[in-house]
Amino acid sequence: MINENGEVVELTDSTYTIYLKSQDINVRKQAFNLMYKKYSEFINTITEMYIANVKAKSTTAKLRKYKSSLEKAVIHDDASIKVYNSLIESVNENISVNHEFLELKKKILNLPEMHLYDLYVNPFEQEKDEITFEEAKQEVLNALKILGNQYINKLTEAFENRWIDVYAKPNKRGGAYSMGVYNVHPYVLLNFVNSKRDVSTIAHELGHSMHSYYSNKEQNIIDANYTIMVAEVASTVNEILLSDYQIKNEKDDKKKAELLYELLEMIRATFFRQAMFAEFEKIVHEKVEKGESLSSEDFNKLYYELNKKYFGKEVIIDNQIQYEWARIPHFYSDFYVYKYATGISAAIAIATKILNNEPGFVERYIEMLKQGCSKKSIDLLKMVDVDLESKYTYDITINFYKNKINELKKIIEK
Numbered sequence: 483m484i485n486e487n488g489e490v491v492e493l494t495d496s497t498y499t500i501y502l503k504s505q506d507i508n509v510r511k512q513a514f515n516l517m518y519k520k521y522s523e524f525i526n527t528i529t530e531m532y533i534a535n536v537k538a539k540s541t542t543a544k545l546r547k548y549k550s551s552l553e554k555a556v557i558h559d560d561a562s563i564k565v566y567n568s569l570i571e572s573v574n575e576n577i578s579v580n581h582e583f584l585e586l587k588k589k590i591l592n593l594p595e596m597h598l599y600d601l602y603v604n605p606f607e608q609e610k611d612e613i614t615f616e617e618a619k620q621e622v623l624n625a626l627k628i629l630g631n632q633y634i635n636k637l638t639e640a641f642e643n644r645w646i647d648v649y650a651k652p653n654k655r656g657g658a659y660s661m662g663v664y665n666v667h668p669y670v671l672l673n674f675v676n677s678k679r680d681v682s683t684i685a686h687e688l689g690h691s692m693h694s695y696y697s698n699k700e701q702n703i704i705d706a707n708y709t710i711m712v713a714e715v716a717s718t719v720n721e722i723l724l725s726d727y728q729i730k731n732e733k734d735d736k737k738k739a740e741l742l743y744e745l746l747e748m749i750r751a752t753f754f755r756q757a758m759f760a761e762f763e764k765i766v767h768e769k770v771e772k773g774e775s776l777s778s779e780d781f782n783k784l785y786y787e788l789n790k791k792y793f794g795k796e797v798i799i800d801n802q803i804q805y806e807w808a809r810i811p812h813f814y815s816d817f818y819v820y821k822y823a824t825g826i827s828a829a830i831a832i833a834t835k836i837l838n839n840e841p842g843f844v845e846r847y848i849e850m851l852k853q854g855c856s857k858k859s860i861d862l863l864k865m866v867d868v869d870l871e872s873k874y875t876y877d878i879t880i881n882f883y884k885n886k887i888n889e890l891k892k893i894i895e896k
Contacts, residue, residue, distance in 0.1 A: 555817035572876035581794030625727035662694025689717030718829035
């Protein structure tokens with residue numbers, strides 16, 4: 483494909499998302515069309531592979547006396563079918579809020595028509611702000627000060643006592659990672675490149691580290707590991723607290739708009755998009771378990787219609803999107819993606835109470851982090867008033883999303 487500079491470049495699964503964020507509409511459209519053209523060529527083979535995977539999961543669930551593959555998956559997750567259904571029901575009942583953000587996005591981008599390949603552009607993005615690691619460290623400590631002196635003192639220890647491998651270097655693994663080590667302390671891998679966006683990564687990974695620190699300190703080696711249902715809660719709480727701090731302390735309206743937009747995009751991608759994936763999976767597994775015969779056309783039509791529902795009338799649902807389901811690797815780990823949506827919902831509910839300075843809540847939150855897996859995940863979260871079986875929890879996320887949309891609108895209207 484041809485990039486912004488007129489150069490011939492290779493389109494891969496990794497570079498695809500980079501080109502979708504291009505300010506050049508021709509680059510975005512080209513990447514989108516080429517990617518799904520290739521998937522369309524193999525769609526029948528991919529369909530057969532996916533159906534075989536779903537049938538295997540369903541057969542295993544039946545042999546182990548579960549009512550469905552969904553029941554087997556959620557019980558394994560320490561969750562319940564009610565958690566899964568409440569998430570999808572709440573999103574469907576409030577999907578107009580997502581449409582509202584997409585309508586605002588179209589207005590901001592000043593496009594006569596907005597396609598699916600336009601969704602990933604940040605119209606407020608400015609020149610990349612650079613930041614030193616010392617500055618990033620201080621920003622994280624300032625933002626998380628609300629979690630109390632004990633929490634901050636331990637973070638300071640992490641920074642000052644080489645818990646963190648900070649900088650990118652040759653032959654080093656990419657990305658970022660936190661590893662809890664029982665009876666020692668957590669270790670954090672970063673690839674810090676002096677970007678302002680790295681600050682959020684630091685806060686996120688240290689959320690994992692503090693969760694590991696507390697659970698390892700208070701629990702035996704068997705109960706110290708926490709489940710996947712709560713694994714992303716502490717890290718995302720830190721991200722929300724950091725985002726709130728950055729937005730409140732930013733004086734430049736353009737930069738504040740950029741921060742708000744990034745937060746909204748994070749919620750859209752982690753909550754609404756993952757809920758759409760979860761709904762797709764649920765429908766597919768139910769059809770297979772009823773013995774229905776499915777073809778690639780059935781999968782494509784189902785996925786296309788879900789996109790229409792989730793994105794609304796302001797977005798042109800390009801025909802090529804019908805093939806996107808085929809490039810989602812998480813579908814082969816059945817019923818995995820809903821945990822992204824439940825995780826961010828729990829985090830927003832917790833962070834909201836922290837930011838509202840609810841008396842005694844921070845102490846209750848820290849106490850929850852100390853429990854490891856000594857309690858069921860659903861019961862753990864109830865310690866901080868989060869009930870994943872209740873639609874009310876997901877409504878909190880939707881209201882938070884709506885409030886941030888309104889904040890962004892006010893800045894734009896200035």
